[in-house]
Amino acid sequence: MSELEIRDALLQRGERLFSAPPALVIFAKHVEADKLLNALDRLPHAFVIGCIMDQQIQAEQAWMIPFRVSELLGSFSIERLAELSHEDIRRLMAGPPRLHFYFDRMSDFFYSAIGRIMEVYSGDASRIWSERPSSAEVVYRFLEFDGVGPKLATMGANILARDFKIPMSDYTSIDISVDRHVRRVFGRLRLCPQDADVLRIIYKARALNPEFPGLLDYPAFELGRELCKERRPLCADCYMRPYCPSAAEYGAVNP
Numbered sequence: 001m002s003e004l005e006i007r008d009a010l011l012q013r014g015e016r017l018f019s020a021p022p023a024l025v026i027f028a029k030h031v032e033a034d035k036l037l038n039a040l041d042r043l044p045h046a047f048v049i050g051c052i053m054d055q056q057i058q059a060e061q062a063w064m065i066p067f068r069v070s071e072l073l074g075s076f077s078i079e080r081l082a083e084l085s086h087e088d089i090r091r092l093m094a095g096p097p098r099l100h101f102y103f104d105r106m107s108d109f110f111y112s113a114i115g116r117i118m119e120v121y122s123g124d125a126s127r128i129w130s131e132r133p134s135s136a137e138v139v140y141r142f143l144e145f146d147g148v149g150p151k152l153a154t155m156g157a158n159i160l161a162r163d164f165k166i167p168m169s170d171y172t173s174i175d176i177s178v179d180r181h182v183r184r185v186f187g188r189l190r191l192c193p194q195d196a197d198v199l200r201i202i203y204k205a206r207a208l209n210p211e212f213p214g215l216l217d218y219p220a221f222e223l224g225r226e227l228c229k230e231r232r233p234l235c236a237d238c239y240m241r242p243y244c245p246s247a248a249e250y251g252a253v254n255p
């Protein structure tokens with residue numbers, strides 16, 4: 001199978017998600033926590049802070065943090081958060097229960113994010129993505145937050161475009177956010193060598209779909225998490241099986 005056939009099969013899945021009507025986006029797998037993260041019209045900073053917390057621990061646990069803080073404070077309004085000192089936030093994060101394994105560093109990022117949203121966006125984080133900005137502008141605005149690197153910044157922009165249907169003037173700067181699932185799937189589909197570094201995988205996605213490289217992100221991530229598992233890939237159930245150069249190898253193990 002050619003690389004273009006593989007790309008097209010992945011893009012088909014990506015485009016289905018991109019054009020699907022808006023629905024509650026599942027982050028924490030906890031109804032109330034997810035409702036808070038989806039409240040872009042009232043509490044857009046919850047999504048931004050959730051993104052910033054989503055590092056070095058299990059994603060669901062990280063996305064729970066805005067909700068846990070709102071429970072402890074009785075509110076997640078930006079005004080209430082802005083009243084907290086750096087030490088207040090550190091205490092909330094330290095617990096018990098501890099909200100993040102790296103609670104010290106995450107408290108710094110949390111505190112500084114609130115300050116930035118207040119100072120630069122007048123307390124309204126939705127200004128990060130309002131008025132149909134370019135994708136580069138949205139990624140850049142995420143990168144300006146302490147603790148946010150390219151992976152988180154493109155993840156945030158991708159979720160806004162794909163799941164929240166936030167209009168942007170283009171999608172060219174939304175790269176894939178490489179994690180172990182995306183890396184494994186790109187390797188097994190032979191889009192990149194199994195040991196390719198992050199930059200190589202990012203550039204491969206750019207080469208495959210320059211108008212919106214990040215459209216390949218969720219299909220690859222979802223495949224890796226649900227089907228193309230590290231030890232026992234479920235090739236028999238995989239929609240990529242007809243195109244996948246590794247299917248013969250793994251399919252023989254899991255017919």
Ligand code: SF4
Pocket residue numbers: 185188189223227228229233234235238239240241244245246247250251
């Ligand atoms: S066919 Fe098998 S090896 Fe190929 S992507 Fe699907 S699960 Fe992975």
